[in-house]
Amino acid sequence: MLIFSLLLGSCAANRNIAEEKVTVGGNKIIPINILEEVKIALSHYPELEDVKIEFRYKNKMKNSFMQAQPKVADLFKGKKERSYNVYMSSKFLIKDAEFAMADAPSEVLIGWLGHELGHIMDYREKSTAELLKFGARYSSSEKFIKKAERTADTYAINHRMGNYIFATKDFILNHSQLTDSYKKRKARLYLSPQDILVMVNALEEIAEEVD
Numbered sequence: 001m002l003i004f005s006l007l008l009g010s011c012a013a014n015r016n017i018a019e020e021k022v023t024v025g026g027n028k029i030i031p032i033n034i035l036e037e038v039k040i041a042l043s044h045y046p047e048l049e050d051v052k053i054e055f056r057y058k059n060k061m062k063n064s065f066m067q068a069q070p071k072v073a074d075l076f077k078g079k080k081e082r083s084y085n086v087y088m089s090s091k092f093l094i095k096d097a098e099f100a101m102a103d104a105p106s107e108v109l110i111g112w113l114g115h116e117l118g119h120i121m122d123y124r125e126k127s128t129a130e131l132l133k134f135g136a137r138y139s140s141s142e143k144f145i146k147k148a149e150r151t152a153d154t155y156a157i158n159h160r161m162g163n164y165i166f167a168t169k170d171f172i173l174n175h176s177q178l179t180d181s182y183k184k185r186k187a188r189l190y191l192s193p194q195d196i197l198v199m200v201n202a203l204e205e206i207a208e209e210v211d
Contacts, residue, residue: 020032020033022035024038024039024042025049027050027052027053027083028052028054028055029053029054029055029056030055031055031056031057034088034109036106037106037110038055040110041110041113041114041117041164042117044114044117044156044159044160044161045117045159047121048117048120048121048124050080051082051083051084051120051124052082052083052084053083053084053085053086053120054084054085055085055086055088055113056085056086056087056088057088057090058087058089059089061087061089064089065088065089065112066087066088066089066112066115066116067086067087067116068086068116068117068119068123069084069085070083070084070085070123071083071084071085075128075131076128079124079125079126082124084120084123086113086116086120104171105167107164107168108164108167108171110161110164111156111161111164111165111166111167111169114156114159114161114164114165115152115156115168116152117155117156118151118152118153118154118155118156118159119148119152121152121155122151122152134148142189145189146188146189146190149190150191153190153191154199157191157196157199157200157203158203160203162196162197162199162200162203163200165191165196166193166196166197166200169186169190169191169192169193172186173186173187173193
């Protein structure tokens with residue numbers, strides 16, 4: 001999920017927020033308590049090997065579990081010089097329901113991370129002007145949000161993360177305590193589990209033909 005705030009002014013049950021972080025590959029800063037999940041997600045995106053990304057917890061995130069954003073200080077640098085944040089909330093409220101990261105199985109967390117990395121794949125090809133336009137349209141158009149979120153899902157699926165993306169969508173829609181209104185919004189804006197399966201099957205058929 002993405003909101004450019006600069007424009008607008010196994011199971012993980014035993015996880016807790018840890019301030020301790022490690023640096024991987026010289027350019028990825030990762031909280032140690034989700035290190036394995038982040039490494040798995042990153043392994044599907046070799047194109048991001050040289051991209052600086054910091055995974056960090058953020059308080060008071062509304063209506064989202066994660067957000068990928070270019071770092072404000074790097075926004076006006078060249079494409080190859082930009083760095084990015086992937087913000088993660090330990091828990092968030094949607095109406096009367098509270099959702100915690102500790103409630104998410106590892107494969108679901110990996111799927112969420114893969115989706116956010118899909119956003120970064122999309123951002124890295126955009127100019128500064130295009131990113132600013134993207135942020136403005138994302139904040140004002142549900143049609144544009146739908147396109148952006150499905151683009152991120154598609155990046156992840158094309159990078160062989162379809163099973164993780166499916167697990168994430170299935171968890172949100174069928175196995176979490178989130179409100180019906182939130183689930184309906186996700187169903188409306190993101191690829192459905194059925195759409196994901198169709199895309200995964202199509203990729204598998206192409207791979208079989210190549211072999």
